[in-house]
Amino acid sequence: MITLATTGLMSSKLTLIAPEILLFVGAVVVAVLGLARNASLRRSVPMVTALFLAGSIAVTALVYRTDAVVTSQLMLPMLGAYAKVLIAAIGILLVMLAGPSIDRRLEEAFDSGHATFDPIRVMRGEYFSFFLLSIAGTMLISTAGDLIWMFLALELASLPVYVMVAVSRGSRRAQEAAVKYFFLGALSSATFLYGFAMLYGATGTLELPLMAERLSIQAATSGLPTLAIIGGVLSILGIAFKLAAVPMHFYAADVYEGASSATTAFLGFVPKIAGVLALMVLLSVFGYTGHITLFDGVPVEIPGLPAPMTAVLWMIAVLTMVLGNIGALLQRNVKRMLAYSSIAQSGYLIIGLISGPESGYSAVLFYLLGYGVTNTAMFAVLASLERNGEDVETLDDLAGLRTRHPVLAWMLAASAISLIGMPPLIGFFGKLALFSSAIEAGQTTLVIVAAVNSAISAFYYLQLVAVPMFGQPNARTETVQAVASAWPRFAAVLCGIGVIVLPIGLAKLVNAAASSTEKLAKFEPTPGQIESIDASAFVSR
């Protein structure tokens, strides 16, 4: 019996990770293609990468319709249905950014005959191979059923990125950034691994559903063991590194600045969603109900996570928002500014994690969609421009961009305004969903802090509107040109249009995000359900 059950479980898990398996295959294919002597084969690498990503979207759509979802025994069985599609779709856009930039100099040298082909020196194959591996790792987190799986998936998502940062451009700054990222990443891995070990010690199992069951029994009988609480907090703190949340945010500005714009776009999205998915799975193990806390010596059951974890997340969210936004205020370097902005955005995301699976998780997933598109749009604009063959980095480089590249300037403006959270752009609806989920969970103070932070963030986001649109072109901007390849520009336009147009399909997207957190949440706003609302309820409000 046991064998049979295990086999069934195993096969259902294998079914669910079919998209990742496809991406592993892709990683091998791409790595080999990148070494081809034939230049056109080498150039096809980004296209092949994108094709594998598209394939994984199709496979995801197929496998999440099967019974495998039901038998997989995951904490959030449908999570992957939304997350994998989102990651792969944004991944395709990121390929458009990175495609032309990797190995550009080297390939030019090969073409012009200044250098002969040398398989040791070409990086494109490695870069995109690691790209796919990191995305596969991120996807695997959404299917994690035990802590070993989760740890390996987190490492698989992180390790390739260190290499990608290092090879993203041929400068020492990139290598310095990669080294910093690697060592601090190792520190964070050690932290959450320590946390995982404690969780194992507290519950005696690595299986997440079993752990959830034991934790709930312990909570109901003798209260949660201190070991589990400390383990949970350490795991949160370790994973916070992936989100670049306080206190694990120190690396962000340096690493973002050091990597090429295309890689920074990757850094701004993929590790972040990896961290968010990991936290979602982990926090749902602790559960959002049934936790007793003592108030003046009287045990009271309060909704939400165990009190210490709520406290930690609350503090992380506030500090992350505040420090991120304040840090961004000082920056003239756009990439550093966006690094701090992405720190602040992590703070908003954690608000959704505090509000829990009822509507917070779906709000977070929806917010990530908007954030992913907007973030990619911004970096795509940066990746479309160059100054003397180098990345465009400072605000001064962008002054008066509208006069020379009106489309790029408009796309930058649209995405900056979306990040502030202005209607009718996608960012507004993301924030609306997040904040209303938090209010529903009773976290009004947190929403006020977030709203104040949004106002502060307008100061620097509006610079990204004002400087390109109304700034006076100067001597520096004269040398700023569009890069030869049209792909980054295409991605910028695509994402920019997405920022504007996606709200049209709002209901579909929100529903998709909501249904991927099923089983835990009962969030299904079907029209019929809402029409049946008693009108008197509104009067009484």
Add this chain to the structure above:
Amino acid sequence: MLELASLPTAALQIPPAIASPEFAWAGLILLLPVLSALLCLFCGAIGVKTKLPGAITAIALVASFATTLTLFLKLPADAPRTIHMFDWVAFAWTGSSATGAVVWTGFLAPFSLYVDSLTLLWMLFVTGLGSLITIYATEYMEADVGKGYTRFFASVSFFLFAMGALVMGGNLIVLYLGWEGVGLASYLLIGYFYTRPSAVAAAKKAFIMNRIGDLGLALGVFLIWQNYGTVEYDALFKAISAGSAPAAESASWTAAAIPYCLMLGAFGKSAQIPLFVWLPDAMEGPTPVSALIHAATMVTAGVYLIARLYPMFVLYPDSLTVVAWVGCLTALVAATIGMAQYDIKRVMAYSTVSQLGYMFLGLGVGTSFGAVYHVFTHAFFKALLFLCCGAIMHGMAGQLDLRKMSGLRKVKGFGVISWTFLVGCLCLSGFPFTAGFFSKDSIIAQAFASENPTFALLGWIALFTAFLTAYYAFRVWFRVCGGPIKIDEPGDEMHGHDDHAHASSSHASNAHGEDGHGKGGHGQNGHAAHEWHPHGPGFAIKGVLLVICIGALLAGLPSYLGEMRHQPNWVETMVEHSSAASGIPVHEHAAGGHGHHALSFTGIEDVHTATSVVASTVGILGICLAAFFHLFNRGAADKLRAALLSNGLTRWLPLLLENKWYVDEVYNAVFRFNAWVLGHVLHFIDKQLIDGLLVNGGARIPMEIGRVFQPLYNGALQGYAATMAGGIALIVAWVFWIWMHGA
């Protein structure tokens, strides 16, 4: 308003809508203009230098009209239909009701269509006239072929989409989308000649005036959602029909404010007092735009809003009285201004304001049928009048001053224009048995028939206005088309209101470099008067004029058929089956009003017949007066004016009328100047106090905090690692402490 207040609630019954997914193809009516707008933009992007954008738009709009017509023929008229296009805005959250139970509340606004006979009526003339005017514009705008041409047709297509969304939308959010969309399209098209300061100023004026109205509409939508918990028409009407609406039982002020907020929106969009001053200035746009947007379609959006949400107004009868008074006074004021203008397009603009006033009067006195019928007939004859003005301007190189043209009917090529113009003027004057006659009379008659005594006063004002209308309409026609031929004063670019003015001046082409007024053609003649000769319009313009002229005549047909067959006319049945009829007893306008009424002195029992007789007499008197002053004794008009001016007691009259009642000046003094002063004061405060002290001072706090932490971000790996590890240690210690402390 006694009669409305005492109505049984049964009169508020609106049949629940039937969900009809099988009519999903109705979405094409909106989709086609969108596609056409995108194609036009694409044409602009690839630099098309032909009339292709015009052709695309014309085809798309004709197809859209055909779809509307098919929908009209296929849709059973029994009940309104909702057609769900796609889910759009959907948010749901939990809350607890009064009983403590958890309920799902949600804000749901799908992109859906609400199609009933009112929608169809509106869409028929919107798409129909839209297609015709677009065909007209393909020839009219030919001097601008290139980027300007593309921009023009992209905006027109977008306008048609927005107007369609406004009219067909299934909830107030879609309506609001369309409402803002038509405002944007109007702004873009008024400011079409964006190098001319007056056009830019007019565009801004229109946009800002409309913002004031839009604020009212937005507040109205908020309040509706707050009080009824829905923004969908169907659910809203259900709530009102069921009497469960909070408004019916306890009139909280927020519910009672709804009609007034909506009214403000309607007055802004439909140019009523106090927000009417933007419409005459909007004539800075190309004439087809004036005909389509600022005469036939967009400006009737306010009437549509009130007609669509009529049940909401019926709940608060006082609001309808306000609508009636505002409409009536607007009609009077605008007509008096129209009498004294010399620019024929401005006369027509004030006439539009005045006629819109009639429509609001109709809504206010309780004949939504009359109001909608007047919208319908007015759309045709006013579009016709504007297109005639445009054709004259087109042929006369931008000349619009009625003192500088005469006898056009005898000039070769202008025959069609003159006679179609005459038809338009007759309809506008309410000449017996024209379309305008029937629709205007049904409004005035209802004012007299009403039991509310003050409404009889409104009726008298409306009759007087009808007299003025006939006078100013024929003043234009007799001056421009009648009398001896005088066509030797072509317009110039200072005077012109259209593209030819630009093409006509060689130096202007530099200023409009981007628009490429390269095709000077005949327009250049305008610069050198001795070579100048007027030219008649081409096939597209003439053809469209004739078609719309026939349309204007046929618009009266429903009444003929109705009278002959003794059954309610077609427009009336359309209105009856829609939400606009709620609260009004069926056939009231036909059955009611017998016995004593204000017009009993005529000896005619039936108030409608009496009104018809009196109104047509008044109209013919107005035409006679115009004929006396402007056809037979042209000198007399000037003498009269001089006599009035020379007398100290009467000189205010011509001055007041010619200067548009000094409304612009009053607004300037009361609002604009004060706003300017306030703006500068606030700017000073903002700059010195808020920016200087609070913001920069306040911003310095986070920045200083940032500087304090800056050393932490020194770039050294060891420092980062130590800080991170320290942070982890601190947090874990803190958690351990609270955990142990708590437990």
